[in-house]
Amino acid sequence: MLRHLIQPLDFTTEEFEILFGLADDILQNPKKYSEVCKGKLLASLFFEPSTRTRLSFESAMLRLGGSIVGFSDAKVSSTAKGESLTDTLRTVENYADIAAMRHPKEGAALLASKHMTTMPIINAGDGGHQHPTQTLTDLMTIRHYKNRFDNLTIGLCGDLMFGRTIHSLVRAMNRYENVKFIFISPNELKMPKQFLDEIDPENYIETTSLSDVIGDLDILYMSRVQKERFVSEEEYVRLKDFFILDNEKMRHAKDDMIVLHPLPRVNEISTEVDNDKRAVYFEQARYGMFVRMALIMFLLNLEV
Amino acid sequence: MLRHLIQPLDFTTEEFEILFGLADDILQNPKKYSEVCKGKLLASLFFEPSTRTRLSFESAMLRLGGSIVGFSDAKVSSTAKGESLTDTLRTVENYADIAAMRHPKEGAALLASKHMTTMPIINAGDGGHQHPTQTLTDLMTIRHYKNRFDNLTIGLCGDLMFGRTIHSLVRAMNRYENVKFIFISPNELKMPKQFLDEIDPENYIETTSLSDVIGDLDILYMSRVQKERFVSEEEYVRLKDFFILDNEKMRHAKDDMIVLHPLPRVNEISTEVDNDKRAVYFEQARYGMFVRMALIMFLLNLEV
Amino acid sequence: MLRHLIQPLDFTTEEFEILFGLADDILQNPKKYSEVCKGKLLASLFFEPSTRTRLSFESAMLRLGGSIVGFSDAKVSSTAKGESLTDTLRTVENYADIAAMRHPKEGAALLASKHMTTMPIINAGDGGHQHPTQTLTDLMTIRHYKNRFDNLTIGLCGDLMFGRTIHSLVRAMNRYENVKFIFISPNELKMPKQFLDEIDPENYIETTSLSDVIGDLDILYMSRVQKERFVSEEEYVRLKDFFILDNEKMRHAKDDMIVLHPLPRVNEISTEVDNDKRAVYFEQARYGMFVRMALIMFLLNLEV
Numbered sequence: 001m002l003r004h005l006i007q008p009l010d011f012t013t014e015e016f017e018i019l020f021g022l023a024d025d026i027l028q029n030p031k032k033y034s035e036v037c038k039g040k041l042l043a044s045l046f047f048e049p050s051t052r053t054r055l056s057f058e059s060a061m062l063r064l065g066g067s068i069v070g071f072s073d074a075k076v077s078s079t080a081k082g083e084s085l086t087d088t089l090r091t092v093e094n095y096a097d098i099a100a101m102r103h104p105k106e107g108a109a110l111l112a113s114k115h116m117t118t119m120p121i122i123n124a125g126d127g128g129h130q131h132p133t134q135t136l137t138d139l140m141t142i143r144h145y146k147n148r149f150d151n152l153t154i155g156l157c158g159d160l161m162f163g164r165t166i167h168s169l170v171r172a173m174n175r176y177e178n179v180k181f182i183f184i185s186p187n188e189l190k191m192p193k194q195f196l197d198e199i200d201p202e203n204y205i206e207t208t209s210l211s212d213v214i215g216d217l218d219i220l221y222m223s224r225v226q227k228e229r230f231v232s233e234e235e236y237v238r239l240k241d242f243f244i245l246d247n248e249k250m251r252h253a254k255d256d257m258i259v260l261h262p263l264p265r266v267n268e269i270s271t272e273v274d275n276d277k278r279a280v281y282f283e284q285a286r287y288g289m290f291v292r293m294a295l296i297m298f299l300l301n302l303e304v
Numbered sequence: 305m306l307r308h309l310i311q312p313l314d315f316t317t318e319e320f321e322i323l324f325g326l327a328d329d330i331l332q333n334p335k336k337y338s339e340v341c342k343g344k345l346l347a348s349l350f351f352e353p354s355t356r357t358r359l360s361f362e363s364a365m366l367r368l369g370g371s372i373v374g375f376s377d378a379k380v381s382s383t384a385k386g387e388s389l390t391d392t393l394r395t396v397e398n399y400a401d402i403a404a405m406r407h408p409k410e411g412a413a414l415l416a417s418k419h420m421t422t423m424p425i426i427n428a429g430d431g432g433h434q435h436p437t438q439t440l441t442d443l444m445t446i447r448h449y450k451n452r453f454d455n456l457t458i459g460l461c462g463d464l465m466f467g468r469t470i471h472s473l474v475r476a477m478n479r480y481e482n483v484k485f486i487f488i489s490p491n492e493l494k495m496p497k498q499f500l501d502e503i504d505p506e507n508y509i510e511t512t513s514l515s516d517v518i519g520d521l522d523i524l525y526m527s528r529v530q531k532e533r534f535v536s537e538e539e540y541v542r543l544k545d546f547f548i549l550d551n552e553k554m555r556h557a558k559d560d561m562i563v564l565h566p567l568p569r570v571n572e573i574s575t576e577v578d579n580d581k582r583a584v585y586f587e588q589a590r591y592g593m594f595v596r597m598a599l600i601m602f603l604l605n606l607e608v
Numbered sequence: 609m610l611r612h613l614i615q616p617l618d619f620t621t622e623e624f625e626i627l628f629g630l631a632d633d634i635l636q637n638p639k640k641y642s643e644v645c646k647g648k649l650l651a652s653l654f655f656e657p658s659t660r661t662r663l664s665f666e667s668a669m670l671r672l673g674g675s676i677v678g679f680s681d682a683k684v685s686s687t688a689k690g691e692s693l694t695d696t697l698r699t700v701e702n703y704a705d706i707a708a709m710r711h712p713k714e715g716a717a718l719l720a721s722k723h724m725t726t727m728p729i730i731n732a733g734d735g736g737h738q739h740p741t742q743t744l745t746d747l748m749t750i751r752h753y754k755n756r757f758d759n760l761t762i763g764l765c766g767d768l769m770f771g772r773t774i775h776s777l778v779r780a781m782n783r784y785e786n787v788k789f790i791f792i793s794p795n796e797l798k799m800p801k802q803f804l805d806e807i808d809p810e811n812y813i814e815t816t817s818l819s820d821v822i823g824d825l826d827i828l829y830m831s832r833v834q835k836e837r838f839v840s841e842e843e844y845v846r847l848k849d850f851f852i853l854d855n856e857k858m859r860h861a862k863d864d865m866i867v868l869h870p871l872p873r874v875n876e877i878s879t880e881v882d883n884d885k886r887a888v889y890f891e892q893a894r895y896g897m898f899v900r901m902a903l904i905m906f907l908l909n910l911e912v
Binding site: 271 | 675704
């Protein structure tokens with residue numbers, strides 16, 4: 001049966017285990033997998049630019065021995081000539097074996113996937129909506145450092161209102177036993193009620209102070225406050241510096257706490273923190289590539 | 305001898321047969337050809353964007369085991385610095401084994417080809433002029449479904465005045481025995497006289513009604529009415545909806561008629577037709593990739 | 609130890625010899641090297657467009673059997689979201705084995721290289737500053753035709769004030785014995801004093817007449833007068849045509865003089881000269897690809 005990855009929770013926790021187990025094996029034995037996608041084509045369809053995500057997918061496919069066709073910008077696509085998204089994807093299905101697709105419209109990947117007969121679609125971000133491979137990346141990193149998804153206290157800091165990667169990560173982690181969430185944000189950017197309602201009230205608290213809670217955390221997930229979310233420049237400047245992580249705050253954190261960030265970072269993590277061994281946000285990008293390799297294999301039903 | 309493909313009729317009907325025979329064999333035995341271009345480079349030189357054509361060429365080369373260098377947009381090329389097209393191509397000839405080139409100026413591919421000593425040039429579209437691999441795609445699709453090029457009645461519908469793919473297809477089909485053309489268009493967009501003059505008057509008719517003639521057709525070739533051809537928005541809107549193909553019209557067509565379209569489609573074919581087995585325009589894109597694979601092999605003198 | 613190529617003279621003359629010897633062997637036995645980079649990824653990071661340089665690097669990597677990820681334009685990169693260059697490069701380091709980087713800011717490649725732990729950086733041009741692989745290309749071409757770097761008289765003609773490739777070539781050639789420089793330019797575009805000061809006064813002369821000196825040259829290095837350097841259109845037009853090379857001037861040159869040009873050429877070399885066997889500027893682009901192949905192998909410590 002043709003499978004896609006449209007939303008972060010399209011896979012069961014059992015499927016997550018298969019995926020992360022495979023990603024881990026690829027990480028440890030890259031040579032073993034270096035030709036598993038030989039002769040296969042990934043369509044890299046970025047209807048809006050996202051260099052980081054695109055490079056991760058393309059590197060993943062190339063490191064499996066596959067090839068890439070695609071575009072990195074909407075202006076270059078046929079939709080500029082009035083073509084429907086469905087038609088574009090049905091055409092690409094003739095060329096490629098699997099597609100990673102980024103689109104500014106919510107639901108674009110889901111719509112496209114409904115018309116496919118042979119080509120799995122990976123949602124590489126659709127508007128402010130879903131970005132499931134970022135969630136896989138976050139989980140893979142947690143699994144690598146903590147070796148479990150249960151019995152963890154995770155702090156989520158910054159823009160909790162608009163941060164789609166945070167919403168998805170919370171939902172994914174909430175599927176495991178005894179996970180405590182600490183939501184750290186200015187009042188203007190609090191976690192939306194619809195997401196809080198899904199969590200047992202005993203399993204979360206909300207706070208406006210990173211310093212007060214950092215000592216309790218196993219994981220600190222920092223997020224960027226996106227300029228484009230704010231109505232005025234002043235409002236942006238006032239809020240973005242609110243919850244900056246620096247060495248002083250890190251002094252109060254556990255020795256084995258890890259700091260995650262989906263990147264790009266602007267200034268919400270001071271660069272002085274980069275040299276702290278607990279800062280693993282650059283390594284995180286690396287785990288993202290490996291989990292995408294596993295995902296491509298999984299959706300193409302490939303084994304070594 | 306160095307060969308190029310600049311115009312649709314650069315190849316004889318005998319060479320067409322070699323090409324389509326090879327394309328057919330690749331289609332049936334893709335594995336056999338998956339490394340035939342190993343170590344070869346295709347320069348994908350798109351001085352204006354054309355995602356569909358570019359992806360088809362690049363997929364073709366990659367599925368032969370070759371690699372791609374190039375650009376998808378004029379702004380990114382050295383011609384922006386005042387370099388002549390000839391100089392750009394002579395430089396690229398040092399890097400690549402074969403080139404697919406799209407350019408907004410008529411005659412650009414021909415000019416470039418005259419200065420090459422080792423690198424075959426494939427014209428991937430030059431202005432409103434020629435687009436020979438679209439013609440190869442159309443013919444390959446006809447051959448696949450009809451198993452012949454002679455004794456066919458083909459209807460061409462839509463913008464017959466400016467549609468270069470239609471002009472080329474008519475010329476190519478007119479080389480075969482007993483091919484009847486039915487030209488279906490509004491009076492404002494009729495087939496130009498210069499093309500009609502090449503056809504035996506007994507072998508074509510002109511009409512403004514798709515419904516009247518659809519029952520006679522073995523092949524219906526639909527075409528997009530390009531917005532950019534019209535002087536006013538009103539004129540465009542009035543004409544573009546004139547000859548829309550829908551299920552009601554399809555009821556009167558033969559059971560084995562096939563519907564072709566070079567794509568992208570806007571609304572000249574209602575999406576309800578997509579599910580009709582006679583609608584083969586998405587499959588057509590697939591045959592386009594296979595015929596481009598054959599073409600690359602042909603121009604590089606490669607065999608398996 | 610992790611090595612980068614940031615400035616043209618980062619390598620000793622002994623290392624140059626290793627590099628050019630390797631490039632020469634690749635040129636003569638390309639098959640031997642066609643899989644040496646299998647499984648390796650080059651990050652092609654062009655924060656400003658430079659098609660010629662980019663295609664040369666990408667062709668080089670592909671001809672070694674490696675793969676490419678990257679971007680050809682700043683607008684498409686994460687720096688647009690306010691990310692620091694260092695963060696971008698640290699992320700890319702997770703995906704790629706080696707990077708070629710072009711950036712409009714002087715010193716960008718050097719800054720990036722300081723934060724790398726596994727990925728060699730090749731400076732593919734930083735602002736008006738350095739472009740070391742062009743220098744390697746120039747030297748490789750000289751070595752190919754002259755079989756030596758010493759005892760040569762080299763004329764440098766055109767924009768000597770702003771031409772970074774000329775500054776670098778002069779510094780590189782000045783490391784060899786008995787190299788004479790003849791600087792040919794309008795007074796407004798003379799070689800800057802800081803570069804002249806590094807040369808033994810007996811080893812150079814300055815002139816405003818190409819015709820007067822062309823007969824003495826073993827090598828004539830022509831350069832483009834870049835429009836963007838001038839304050840007014842009139843000033844540009846007046847100066848750019850000053851030192852045009854044509855067949856009449858070539859009549860007075862030695863039979864074995866070679867004409868180099870970094871390309872793109874606008875009109876400083878008349879196209880009639882292209883057919884002269886001494887005009888080797890298109891071949892030069894080819895040697896550039898081979899020396900980049902050698903460079904990639906050198907920095908990745910690869911051998912066959």
